[in-house]
Amino acid sequence: MVTRSPVTRSLFVTALAVTVLCPALSPVPAAASGVSVSGEPVSAAELDRFAAAYVERRGLPGAAVAVTLDGETVHTGGYGADGGGEPLRADTPMRIASLSKSMTALAVMQLVEGGDVELDRPVYDYLPGFGIADPRGARITVRQLLGQSSGMSDQGFSPVDRPRRPTSLDEAVAQMDGAGLSAAPGEEWEYHNPNYHVAARLVEVVGGRPFTEYMEEHVFAPAGMDDTSSPDPATGTVPDPARGHVRAYGLNIPAPEPEHFSTGAGGVVSTAEDMARWVILQGDGGRAPDGTELVSAESVELMHTPSAPNGRYGLGWMRRGPEDGAGADQVWHGGMVSTYSSYQVLVPSTGYGFVALFNSGITLTEEDTWGLVEGLIALTEGREPPVGDSVLWKVDAAFGALTLLALVLGTRGVLRARGWASRRAGRPRWRVGSTFLPYLVPPAALLGADSAITLVMGGREGTWLQRFYGVPAELTFLAVAALACLAVIAARTAAVVRARRSA
Structure with missing residues (x-):
């Protein structure tokens, strides 16, 4: 034998x-096909029932969602529990990870509109301290930073291999002096968080104040996002949300988020209620719910329009359409860290906006988290939401x-x-x-x-x-x-x- x-x-x-x-690590699962479930606009109660049932069926520890329509919040809700066992609510602070990039991009666009920054000028013109080992780095433009087409990548400069965790944006940028490029600026798209560390430093220098203060005074406060804050570069922390979770062996295990420098690229803590105001602003041409204009409609459209070589990434936002499995064209961005994940989606053809924040992080597949967003979108488009267990x-x-x-x-x-x-x-x-x-x-x-x-x-x-x-x-x-x-x-x-x- x-x-x-x-x-x-x-x-x-x-x-x-x-x-x-x-196959499981594809960026976004395809939308489920379905038939119309109703000829009437979906109700808040229907959205609430679906979200509650979905979180329980998929075994997620918790989720907070917000749905907006034509400048109004039509539903917010919290489901499951936070890392301390308390019920999750729509006003529970949660890490939004890379959704932070769209906020940094808006801050840069404010400086562009003020005439202080030009998108197609080299970053070096504004940050003489920005220099990398590859001489082509002197040609990197502000637009290429925001569009993730600077040529920098994790292979040329790994954030994991920093000699120490930076205590300021200035130090974070200075540590990139030995970085190489994986491609010439503007030729390829490479998702690289340090692009947005540099962008945040640009906001700090040109804006004339610490990045966290600029974001509070010029972005969060005028947008009415009173419970939103950006991490302090000196400590890398924000007003600490409850612990997120690691999912293993059918269990949701509360765990601390591993330390990493994220200012400008991630790390913002917000709530579903505040994020509803954020997507309203994005869908209403840069105006907050109270009418305050943070940027012009032209700048918002520019951020939402793909300009990177991959044909999908704009400035802190991405596009996907029916060819990608979406029911209709979507402007979106996702975020994921070890213990939290998030999505923000605008569907221009219907006027709906969606936010979903989860207190569980990266896993083998995004199916469990993205399925909640896809289900909410499907309901608003008259399609059957996806079903099935995790x-x-x-x-x-x-x-x-x-x-x-x-x-x-x-x-x-x-x-x-x-x-x-x-x-x-x-x-x-x-x-x-x-x-x-x-x-x-x-x-x-x-x-x-x-x-x-x-x-x-x-x-x-x-x-x-x-x-x-x-x-x-x-x-x-x-x-x-x-x-x-x-x-x-x-x-x-x-x-x-x-x-x-x-x-």
């Missing part, structure tokens, strides 16, 4: 993980079972090492050593996991803690399988040495 080692099983599961990972807990359960199996098989291999060695006592050393080679595959897979995840994530770098938060069951399996194989190798090697000495 042919027996299979724990490594053989590990290889099979690793291949299975790759099969699951690659597959995340099923994948985690499978990896949990395989982790236990790897542990059992590893223990079995260690306990039987003496008998294994005695049966091979007379064989040449090279033949005995060659039997260990398959057992080196899981350790190698663990060592290569970060690079593999970076590849799947489109080149985005991350720390091991951030990776673990995103795929805890998968990395736990790889770690246990690797340790089990190494333990078997060590036990069998020791047994072989003892057997040969005895002989």
Whole structure:
């Protein structure tokens, strides 16, 4: 009878993980097709019922949503619980992650309208301290920063590899002096958070005040976003929201957000109620709900219009249409950190705006979080919302079972090492050593996991803690399988040495 080692099983599961990972990490799932459910405008009660049922069915820890229509908020609601176990509400502070970029872009556009900044002038004209190792960096324009087409990328400058966490935007920009470019400015689109660190520093220098103060005085306060704040660069913190969650093995585990510098690119804390005011402003040509104009309608349209080489990214916003699976053209942006995620969507053809904030972060798939947004959009467009349960807990359960199996098989291999060695006592050393080679595959897979995840994530770098938060069951399996194989190798090697000495 042919027996299979724990490594053989590990290889099979690793291949299975790759099969699951690659299609699951698409930026936004396609919209579900459906038929009209009503000829009347959707009611707030219907939106509320769908959101409440969705959060419970998908096993999400919590979500806060807002829906607007033609300059009015038609529904806000909170569902589930925060990290402290308290009911989540529409006014619960939550991290909005990369939705912050649209706010930084608006601040830059205010300076453009004031004549202090030109989008197509080099950043260096405004920030003489901005310099990178690649001489082409001197040609990077303000527009290219906001459109993520500066040529900078995580491969040329990894935020993970900073010598220390910056305590100011000035320091964050100065740390980029050794950065390279992955492409000439304006030629390729690469999503890179430091683009917006530089943009925030530009706001700080040209605006003549700290970035956090500028945002409060010129963006949040006039927009009526009284419960919204940007992180303090000195500490990297904001008025601390409740802990978000890591989803693992069917559980929602409260966890602290790993420390990282995010000023300008992420880190803003807001509420669903405040974000409703934000999308109203975006849908009403730059005017806040009370009529205050923060920027002109022309500037808003410019931010919403794709100008990057990928044909979809504008200035802090993206576009998607029916060719991408949307029911109608959408202006949107998503955000995701380790313990929180978020979406903001405008549908110009219907006048609706949508916000969804979640206190759970990156996972194998965005299906569970984006499905709530897609369901709300579908209801307003007369389509049936998506149905179905989360597959995340099923994948985690499978990896949990395989982790236990790897542990059992590893223990079995260690306990039987003496008998294994005695049966091979007379064989040449090279033949005995060659039997260990398959057992080196899981350790190698663990060592290569970060690079593999970076590849799947489109080149985005991350720390091991951030990776673990995103795929805890998968990395736990790889770690246990690797340790089990190494333990078997060590036990069998020791047994072989003892057997040969005895002989």
